[in-house]
Amino acid sequence: MIRILHTADLHLDSSFAALGNRAPQRQVDFLDTFERIVTLAIKKEAQLLLIAGDLFDHPRPRQAVLGKVQSGLQRLAERGIVPVLLPGTHDSLVSADAVYRQADFPGVVLLDQPQLKEPVALTVNGQQVYLYGFAYRSFVSEDALEGMQRRSDDGLHIGLLHGSRQGSPEWNYRKKDLPFTLNDLKRWNLDYVALGH
Secondary structure (H helix, E strand, C coil), X not given: CCCEEEXXXXXXXXXXXXXXXXXXXXXXXXXXXXXXHHHHHXXXXXXXXXXXXXXXXXXXXXXXXXXHHHXXXXXXXXXXXXXXXXXXXXXXXXXXXXXXXXCCCCCCEECCCCCCCCCEEEEECCEEEEEEEECXXXXXXXXXXXXXXXXXXXXXXXXXXECEECCCCCCCCCHHHCEECHHHHHHHCCCEEEEEC
């Protein structure tokens, strides 16, 4: 059995401009939440931490914020917990100086492909795990998800997707937001899909 902790949309380093002089405290609150997630993963002995997009609020977080994230992810990796990062709509790979193109994240699995070619295969707690990731790119159409096929190999098949569910009454999706349907999730036939948006 594999223990997984899944989160998304932490939006670290958001400016919170509308909060005025209270913005710095809110930024600290969000970083504290990230630290609590790291601590929880360690305490509960998770083997995987899945972050399904928008870890950062923009593609170029301040160095102080990036350093705290790198430190937290390193703490996990040192304890044998595999952090898995998927870029989202806010921290996407679109620009050449995006954080996931410039910074080092040792021990982290970065799912940075805009279209799935092959899942990332790894062994976790003696079990084969396949990670299917769809990194957000604003220029990728909704057809990017069409080619998703579960491999026939035995093991745990996990998808990470930062997108919009079509037909949701709470959200007006855009074609560039990697829209998916509940039928898509069923058709993919994965054991778990970690969603964010």
